[in-house]
Amino acid sequence: MEPIIGQGTAGSGSMDGLIIDTTTQNFARDVLEVSRQVPVIVDFWAPWCGPCKQLTPILENAVKAARGAVRLVKMNIDEEPEVAQQLRVQSIPAVFAFKNGRPVDGFMGALPESQIKAFIARLVGDLGPSPAEELVAMGREAFEAGDLSRAAQAFAQAAQEEPGNPAAVAGLARCYIKAGDFDRAKQTLALVRPDARNDPEFTAAEAALSLAEKAADLGDIGELQARIEANPKDHQARFDLALALNARGDREGAVEQLLISIEYDRNWNEEAARKQLVEFFDAYGPKDEVTLSGRRRLSSILFS
Template sequence: MLVNGDAAPAGELVKDTTTQGFRQDVIAESMNQPVLVDFWAPWCGPCKQLTPVIEKAVRDARGKVKLVKMNIDEHPAIAGQLGIQSIPAVIAFQRGQPVDGFMGAQPESQIKAFIDRIAGPAGPSPVEEVLAAAAEAAEQGDAAGASQLYAEVLAAEPENLTAIAGLARLHLDAGDLEGAKGFLAMVPEAKANDKAQDKAIAAIRAAIELAEQAASLGDTAGLEARIAADPNDHEARFDLAIALNAGGRRGEAVDQLIAIIKADRAWNDQAARKQLLQFFEAWGPMDEQSVAGRRKLSTVLFS
């Protein structure tokens, strides 16, 4: 059962120490895994900037390293022995010895790189492992198993966008458009209109929009008859592309839109090109038809 996103409780990864506790908390503990010692003081502004960043980086490392904090106003001896003259200063200990360190507040990216250098990159988190298992179950057609795994993630992380998108996709694939829209509504308001926040959310939003468009079109026979009577009926060809996509005939949908672009690239404010891009977003960038469709679009636009 997934309890949270950390491999170990936060209290075991970050703690304060004293001069008396230093030998056990740092020297002895560094025999098991690297220990970062953060030397700080209450009056130090950069220390206050560093604290939340380094604590987050240590927790994200999921047990690869531990963080021990030492207030040098209350416990100056160790810092003096190590020759530390300015703070914040972070010293990494391995096998009882100081092996590396840095001074001053640092951005999260540099702290993570420091931890990776000391302890190696962290593996996938428990949440990431469950999400991967859910995606694999969905790909194999086990919708019930995938749904259960995504729900487990949401129980631990109610705003996990990948799990929300995964459940919405399962409902959409099952023909439950309203159910899919219901899960999409779970996206936090601050992220609801920001497609850059998560590609999976952007993809399912695009797929839902396409499904809603297709629902109003009916079958393809009437559209195909209109195109047979007038090959330049771009509106019918455009609607046919949407209907074909809804029926899983992605390659044919791409070809209909490419035909419009070849005939009249500017038609309806480049609607065919924009619709193709929405297809690619809904299918995902590595989908076989997305790759092939982008190639065809590039050939038309740049030949």
Template sequence: MSNGNYSIGGQVGGGFGASMGGDYGSQGGGFGGDGGGDGPTGGDLIFDVTTQTFMADVMEASRQQPVLVDFWAPWCGPCKQLTPIIEAVVKAAGGTVKLAKMNIDDHPEIAGQMGIQSIPAVVAFKDGQPVDGFMGAQQESQVKEFIEKLAGPAPVNQADAFLEQAEQLLVEKDFGQAAQLFGAVMQMEPDNVKAICGLAQCYLDADELERATQALDMVPEDKRSEEAYTAAKAALDLAEQAASLGDLAGLQERIAKDPQDLQARFDLALGLNGKGDKNGAVDQLIEIVRNDREWNEDGARKQLLQFFEAWGFKDPASAYGRRKLSAVLFA
């Protein structure tokens, strides 16, 4: 993003960095003195910086890793657009870069000495010197490209990589390999809710309901509102309901004799879902909605929504069910 027309305060490219370098090094008192005041602690990636803390928190810190300085003000509309974007990209960068936010209304000295005449302005510091920057609101992809050019791509998180592979294996119904990878993630991150629930799903798909229950019991209480847990718990509840139905042939015979036997259709839907026939389960519930929307206090539609929660939004059966339900409700 440091192209030929990059400028802050009319200074271009190397001239910007070179013209400020000596001043920074020689103005310890003006740019922070002893570095007093509240600054970042430990591994803080995003923090506020003041004139007093600039030397320690930006200049010196940039010798360890690049530091971006976001010059902003409360009245600046584009600043409000840029700040959440740059914060998100910095967090996703995995600690390769830090972000210091400087309110120029409260601390105008540094921006003035750097010749910054409009905001938002972002300046990158590395090895104690300003090396690059941009002005104005930017798209997330542009900010990401800027940071990767400055600090390199974010390191690959092995747990995330294993989790992605395991979830794909689950879709491909390779439950053994998926379970091994979910287990590997849990070794690295014991409280990883997606890994725990993924392992539970492997057990569910193998009809090992007791082991699935034991796996879900490992999810910490304070994380049981997360989508991965609620979906897995819904799937377990459905599997337990299906297991209690036994052989489905009797239900199918009841429907053949009396197509208006809505309870038989409802129970058959649960059983079909338990056997992996999701579309068949949808069809039975849709037939109930078509015949009697109010049956069992709107029970068929509510059961469809529970299916969708258990299957997940991206599951093709969820999309199939939503299409069928919309067609019936809005016909």
């Protein structure tokens, strides 16, 4: 598969004015007046505030995804404390939403992306999927159909629409993993925005890359199966066979081999089979049927 990274990034011109910094002097103009035409979210923050550094990028991305339906105004309370004092802000980050010149909603503390999107939806209504979300959906459909080229193009376009989007980055990385280009998969994963490193799709793609790299130098499956038939307690052969089966797409078979190994000796090689099983579950995702059934069986073995 040809490299896709570096084919350009989305322009920022359409985002001009959506996100600005303000002062006490300009607050009425930037927030109160503008809020009579479009809802305005005000983010009160300070350079020393750790949670602010987590929240602000999420707010910015959510406002960009709203495609002009809402604005974001940021206010450094160390430099401009007066407005925050008038609003009786006790702690930061503190976020207020303004409509028609008045505060109508708000929250304090760093919230996850899903709750930020719900907060914006309360202000402006359901906006439907963003262009990036539509492209990610197209990419997933193409990937499931085995069309890696079309999937990669869709994921790459989604990443251009929303740089660092975890679903787009994860999808494109999986395309490279499937094509055996692990170096480009690593390069792609490095593009995720910092606040999204714990996103389930992103962590699943990281786990998938780790598994693919482990499986690259394994022996022949037939030889591994022969070793197990000769010695059912050959844990290394079962471990390698699980990786090989997973690389072929046989998730059930891969999980089964590790569960058998754990039943024989859960402490082998510092619990290597259990740890590898957890990595499988991370790669498959928490809602995958193999993950759900595998976790149930693992619990049954460990707590029997």
